[in-house]
Amino acid sequence: MSVQEHVALAEIELCGELxxxxxxxxEERLSADRIDEVLMRVSADADK
Structure with missing residues (x-):
């Protein structure tokens, strides 16, 4: 799998989590703090 494919899959996963x-x-929209929380959790899970 190429680097671009890995990046694309990571972006798809982040979008899915959001x-x-x-x-x-x-609420109708996620706050910036909630978005950061979701993205940091996904990033921490990926580091494991």
Whole structure:
């Protein structure tokens, strides 16, 4: 798998996590803090 494919898959995973968080959110839009929280969690999970 090429580097570009790995990057694309990582971006798709991040988008998916943000969509899940948005669907679970009570408010209409995710706050910047919530977006950061989701992205940092995904990044921490990837480092394991």
């Amino acid at each position: 969509m899940i968080a948005a669907a679970d959110a009570a």
